[in-house]
Amino acid sequence: xxxxxxxxxxxxxxxxxxxxxxxxxxxxxxxxxxxxxxxxxxxxxxxxxxxxxxxxxxxxxxxxxxxxxxxxxxxxxxxxxxxxxxxxxxxxxxxxxxxxxxxxxxxxxxxxxxxxxxxxxxxxxxxxxxxxxxxxxxxxxxxxxxxxxxxxxxxxxxxxxxxxxxxxxxxxxxxxxxxxxxxxxxxxxxxxxxxxxxxxxxxxxxxxxxxxxxxxxxxxxxxxxxxxxxxxxxxxxxxxxxxxxxxxxxxxxxxxxxxxxx
Numbered sequence: 001x002x003x004x005x006x007x008x009x010x011x012x013x014x015x016x017x018x019x020x021x022x023x024x025x026x027x028x029x030x031x032x033x034x035x036x037x038x039x040x041x042x043x044x045x046x047x048x049x050x051x052x053x054x055x056x057x058x059x060x061x062x063x064x065x066x067x068x069x070x071x072x073x074x075x076x077x078x079x080x081x082x083x084x085x086x087x088x089x090x091x092x093x094x095x096x097x098x099x100x101x102x103x104x105x106x107x108x109x110x111x112x113x114x115x116x117x118x119x120x121x122x123x124x125x126x127x128x129x130x131x132x133x134x135x136x137x138x139x140x141x142x143x144x145x146x147x148x149x150x151x152x153x154x155x156x157x158x159x160x161x162x163x164x165x166x167x168x169x170x171x172x173x174x175x176x177x178x179x180x181x182x183x184x185x186x187x188x189x190x191x192x193x194x195x196x197x198x199x200x201x202x203x204x205x206x207x208x209x210x211x212x213x214x215x216x217x218x219x220x221x222x223x224x225x226x227x228x229x230x231x232x233x234x235x236x237x238x239x240x241x242x243x244x245x246x247x248x249x250x251x252x253x254x255x256x257x258x259x260x261x262x
Contacts (some may be wrong), residue, residue, distance in 0.1 A: 001114075002075040004136055004167030005210035010057045010073075010081050014063060014106070017083040019051050021100040030095045033110070035072060035118025045119055045175060046071070046098070055123070057135050062123050070123050075119045077113030136167040137207055144200045148188050152239025155191070156184035157247035159203075167207070170249045171226070175206045177253065178225035183260035184246045184253055190261040225252060 002010070026046050028039040039072035049065040056062075061073040063194035074077075082091060086103050096117050097107040108117060120126040134143060147165070151158060158164055159173045170174070177184050179202040182195065191199070206224075220226045223236045233241040244251050 001077045001169055002059065002079065003109075003111050003172050003200070003210075004056075004207055005062055005172070005215045007056050007059050007075065007167075008211050008214055010075065011061055013033050013081055013083070014051070014054050014061070016100070017104075018063070018100075018129050019053065019080075019107045021050060021102055021104075022048060023049050023051075024101050025099040026094075027097045027099070030113060033095050033113060033115060033117055035116045037118055038244075042117075042119065045069070057123075057127055058106070059160060059169075060127075060130075060132075063122075064123075068121060068123075070120050070126075072116070072118040072120055072126065073108065074116040076110055076112065078112045079108065079110035080113035082109050083092050084235045131163045132166040133162065133164045134166065136137035136203060139165065140202075141197065141200050144203075145193075145196055148191065148196060151188040153188060154246060155182060155188050155199075156249075156251060158188055160247070168203070170251075171229075172206055172210060174229065175225050178197050178258060179206060181253075181257055181259070183258045184244075184251050184260045195261070225254065241247045 005204065010106050023046055026043040028034065031039045034042055043066040046065070051063045051065050052064050054061060059074065065071065068203060083106050086099060086105055091107060091109050093109050093111040094107045095113065097105050099105050108115065131181065141144050156173050156177060156194055159168050160170060176199065180199045182199065188201060209220070217226050228236060228241060229252045231243065235241050235256060237254060237257050239254060239256035242255050
């Protein structure tokens with residue numbers, strides 16, 4: 001599933017190609033992917049509008065139009081955006097498209113159809129209704145520290161809980177914990193202030209690095225776990241990477257580096 005860095009990259013793409021152009025037509029190829037709105041209403045609301053600005057929160061992308069109205073994009077597992085010519089051959093996994101007056105199209109592509117598209121007239125209310133925690137890249141350390149008060153579960157599932165912190169998924173949770181030298185099964189209640197400070201700083205560092213390298217695993221430095229995150233991979237520091245299940249998710253970690261705090 002696209003995590004925060006991917007959605008930030010999609011936002012930058014939308015910023016570059018999809019803003020301030022009149023929408024002449026909207027096509028909905030898979031109405032079941034719309035969020036609590038009919039195809040007819042979706043098309044009617046967006047036709048002749050312009051996307052003005054984009055805002056990412058966690059794994060959601062919001063594009064504003066008509067003052068306080070927002071297109072909502074959630075990319076599921078395989079969703080992404082494509083900007084192309086009207087007369088280009090249509091992508092076989094095109095789900096929704098916005099035809100602009102410049103002869104170009106912004107399409108929402110999603111092979112597995114796990115994504116969602118909708119409209120909200122109150123962005124903050126929508127975020128609240130989804131029970132999302134604070135966005136991982138808008139979170140200051142003081143708030144981050146408070147979040148962990150009285151938390152007792154394992155640290156990795158906590159990082160991935162969108163109600164706790166919005167934006168982190170399986171891939172980057174592993175990297176953040178690797179950089180922080182924390183075992184994924186370490187209980188949150190066992191983390192000292194120094195551990196939390198390190199965890200916070202590495203969360204910001206890893207997510208910003210992922211955005212900078214365009215979320216391409218081959219572009220990460222060799223001292224990142226992501227460059228070695230495969231069966232039989234070697235820890236950049238020392239020893240073999242181990243694979244376990246944590247919270248039902250496949251988890252990669254380096255036991256020689258990431259000691260469990262008891």
